[in-house]
Amino acid sequence: MIKKNLFLVLVLLTYFSKAQVGQINIEHRTEIEILATEGQKIINAVLSQDRKVANGLFKSTLISLIELDDSILLDLRKVSNLMQVVNADTSLRVVTWTILDATNTYNYHGIIQRINNYGEYSWAELIDQSANIENPERQELTASNWYGCLYYDLITVNNSLKDIHTLVGWDGNNSMTSKKVVENLYFGVDDTARFGTPIIREAKNEYLYRKIFEFSADLKMTLDIQKDIKRIIYDHLSPSNPSLRGVYEYYGPDLTFDSYEWGGQFWDHYSDIDSDQNLEKSKKDFEVKDRDTIRSKNLFIPN
Secondary structure, rough: OHHHHHHHHHHHHHHHHHHHHOHHHHHHHHHHHHHHHHHHHHHHHHOOHHHHHHHHHHHHHHHHHOOOHHHHHHOOOOOOOEEEEOOOOEEEEEEEEEEEEOOOOEEEEEEEEOOOOOOOOOEEEEEEEEHOOOHHHHOOOOOOOOOOEEEEEEEEOOOOOOOOEEEEEEEOOOOEEEEEEEEEEEEEEOEEEOOOOOOOEEEEEEEEEEEEEEEEOOOOOOOEHHHHEEEEEEEEEEEEEEEEEEEEEHHHEEEEEEEEEOOOOOOEEOOOOOOOOOOOHHHHHHHOOOHHHHHOOOOOOOO
């Protein structure tokens, strides 16, 4: 593993020397300005048709940049609607964005950029098929059959067989519920992206490919990666009344925290843990409004 990592560092240094970060951003300043402008329209346009048109221009402009071999160096921070996560050695970047349609449902888009161990650049478009995926917590998926969400953090672990990039993400879902996702991304022997692998161990004989949490659209759920100790910490969710079990628009944080901790092979589940984050909760955080008054959202807030 040490030899592999040293080789990758040398490859990346050689690759990055082909273009200076500042130069590539100057060369493509116009395209980045288009992305920033259209990205704001995707978020703020009142009419769904205007958001759709903006998204078409945004996507075509972004892909025209992503196709360039050195585009992984592009600084996309000005594109405020675009979420991006990068692994520790910058050989992988995943960018995602969302658009709210006329039915008040979020649809997701994304792109993976990667430089493999041999310095070869590749990219793949992510196609959101969330609505058509049955039993998503127990399915391996692909870039063209993706469980869409906005990824906001990433940690890379290794189970002695392969590197696995564990991502956490947010899904606005609809006007009634939001979701948060723990996803596992790895690359097969053919170098293609695979989403989901059964390393989330809920119990002794229960393994998930990804974990999906669903809760009231009016509430916030903490789902954070503590990278220094390889732990994913999150609010435990419960219904506001036991009679509402399984009715997720009435689910919210119940003032306790659970976690997944990396043990070398699996993300193992632990209940009722000490957060070590001084995350204060009050009963107000768990209040769920009457079903008819839950309002729709049009702006992403990850926590």
